[in-house]
Amino acid sequence: MYRANQGQRQRGNINGLRQNYFNGRQTREAISVNVMSMTILDQLKQSWLTAVIGCIMCVTGMCLLFWNEGRALKVAYSINEGLRNVVVIPNSMVQASEYEGRLVHLSGPLQVSEPLTEPDYGIVMSSIKLKRRVQMYQWVEIEEEQSFGRITTEERHYYYTTEWKDKLVDSDHFYIRTGHHNPKEIPIKSQIQVADEVKIGAFTLGTELKSKFKDFIEITSDERPEQKTIKMHSGLYYHSVDLWNPQVGDLRLQFSYAGKHGDVYSVVGLLEKDTIKPYYTADGEEILLQQRYRISVEQMFHFERVHNYWRTWANRGLGWLIIFIAASCLANILKTIVTSSTFLCGIVVVESLTMSVSMSVSLMVIGLAWIWYRPVIGICLALASFLPLIYSTLTSGSSSQQRDNYRRL
Numbered sequence: 332m333y334r335a336n337q338g339q340r341q342r343g344n345i346n347g348l349r350q351n352y353f354n355g356r357q358t359r360e361a362i363s364v365n366v367m368s369m370t371i372l373d374q375l376k377q378s379w380l381t382a383v384i385g386c387i388m389c390v391t392g393m394c395l396l397f398w399n400e401g402r403a404l405k406v407a408y409s410i411n412e413g414l415r416n417v418v419v420i421p422n423s424m425v426q427a428s429e430y431e432g433r434l435v436h437l438s439g440p441l442q443v444s445e446p447l448t449e450p451d452y453g454i455v456m457s458s459i460k461l462k463r464r465v466q467m468y469q470w471v472e473i474e475e476e477q478s479f480g481r482i483t484t485e486e487r488h489y490y491y492t493t494e495w496k497d498k499l500v501d502s503d504h505f506y507i508r509t510g511h512h513n514p515k516e517i518p519i520k521s522q523i524q525v526a527d528e529v530k531i532g533a534f535t536l537g538t539e540l541k542s543k544f545k546d547f548i549e550i551t552s553d554e555r556p557e558q559k560t561i562k563m564h565s566g567l568y569y570h571s572v573d574l575w576n577p578q579v580g581d582l583r584l585q586f587s588y589a590g591k592h593g594d595v596y597s598v599v600g601l602l603e604k605d606t607i608k609p610y611y612t613a614d615g616e617e618i619l620l621q622q623r624y625r626i627s628v629e630q631m632f633h634f635e636r637v638h639n640y641w642r643t644w645a646n647r648g649l650g651w652l653i654i655f656i657a658a659s660c661l662a663n664i665l666k667t668i669v670t671s672s673t674f675l676c677g678i679v680v681v682e683s684l685t686m687s688v689s690m691s692v693s694l695m696v697i698g699l700a701w702i703w704y705r706p707v708i709g710i711c712l713a714l715a716s717f718l719p720l721i722y723s724t725l726t727s728g729s730s731s732q733q734r735d736n737y738r739r740l
Contacts (some may be wrong), residue, residue: 378663385660392653393696399646400700406639409616414632417599423532430602434610434618436628437531438597441590444528449586452556452568459536459544459590461524466495468571468581470502470511493579497521514580519570529590531598537608540600543621547587597626647697655689690719 416434420427423439447461448454454461473490489506502513529536551566562569571581590596599620601610609619620631658665662685694716702709 381660382664385657388653388657388660389692392650392657393692395646395653396650396693396696397700399643399650400697401703403639403643404701404704405614405616407636409612409614409618410632410635410639412612412614413599413610413618414628417628417632419628420534423534426533426605431604433602434599435602435607436597436599436631437534437607438595438625439531440593440595442530442532443526443590443592444530445526446592447524447526447588451558452561452584452586453554454550454552454586456550456586456588457592458588459526459529459541460547460588462547462587462589463522463524464497464585464587465517465519465521466497466583466585467499467514467517468493468577468579468583469496469500469513470505470579471496471500472505472511474506493577495583512579517582519582519584531596531607533605534602535606536598537600537606539609540598540607540619540621541590543619544590546623547589548591550586550588595624597622597624597631599628599631647693650696651689651693654692655685658685658689658692687719691716694719 413434417436418430418433420430420435420437423437441459443457443459446455446457448456449461449463471492471494473492475488475490476486491505491507491511499515499517500513502508502511505511525541529541549566555563556568560570562571562574564574566585568584568586569577569581570583571577574583598607599610599618600607602608607619609617611617620635622631622634665684665688694712698709698712698714698716700709701712
């Protein structure tokens with residue numbers, strides 16, 4: 332009898348423990364749901380600044396990607412239009428009225444009517460451009476923070492040194508101005524001279540085409556200037572009493588040229604009144620090309636395609652990077668949204684959330700941009716935007732447990 336009563340008491344205790352366990356589990360699940368429902372608001376309150384920054388960066392990255400795809404396609408269409416309409420002038424020395432108003436391609440040596448000069452330095456150069464770069468020896472302030480190991484103090488130290496600088500350093504804003512005074516202006520300015528008249532055969536290069544000559548080559552000369560106050564060393568011209576021991580305010584100049592007389596160039600542009608000018612396509616894109624040496628018209632347009640290709644991918648990478656940073660700023664809020672949804676928990680992995688979301692959003696925006704021009708490609712890219720989420724889910728193992736794991740944390 333005693334043993335029977337004891338067994339009943341034990342069974343009752345076990346049933347009571349089971350009931351308490353299930354009641355506690357239901358209570359914890361209810362509390363967990365309430366906590367998760369409140370976490371989104373809490374996250375917004377705690378990290379509202381990073382959320383705003385993330386939203387702004389996300390919109391910026393999406394706009395950059397959308398604009399980039401549209402521009403890339405317009406440039407590609409314009410290149411094809413130009414290649415269809417361009418005509419090759421076989422002899423650039425002979426003028427022909429039938430090419431007037433058309434997109435033309437011609438090659439030949441540059442002819443500069445009058446040389447560009449720097450009389451004070453004895454430089455005479457027959458080229459399209461002559462560049463003068465001026466640097467002044469000036470005081471420069473260096474600010475450093477005082478640190479001891481990993482601890483950084485608010486105390487700052489200022490050091491001063493002298494360097495050759497292209498721009499004027501304002502010494503009035505130095506922390507210690509005594510003994511560190513720079514001149515108020517640079518007496519000789521940097522400049523670029525451009526030749527008035529440049530031709531290839533019988534055709535004149537327009538102002539826009541001359542501005543595209545940017546590959547400068549440094550001028551090295553052994554002829555010393557007539558002025559004794561100007562010294563010369565390693566191709567540089569110094570306004571200094573002692574170039575081995577320069578003083579604050581001393582100057583040094585460097586000269587370079589672009590588009591030398593006699594160099595062979597190939598150009599593509601609109602022929603108007605015997606002058607090569609920019610050609611505008613139906614999309615409003617400008618076509619005005621120049622390359623060193625004799626290059627066929629197909630090769631010149633191929634170079635433009637390659638340039639457009641790399642520029643497009645560079646902007647794509649930049650747009651994705653901006654969206655990735657935006658997703659990192661919104662990571663806590665995104666994790667809370669994912670873990671509070673049973674559906675999202677099954678398709679999105681929290682551990683790789685920022686990477687997968689940034690790649691999916693980037694592909695989605697690129698796809699939407701392509702729908703406007705090529706619907707089939709755009710729809711395929713939009714559907715492909717789900718692949719990063721699916722791939723991260725498949726490679727992460729069992730994603731069904733991440734919700735419970737996240738709640739335990």
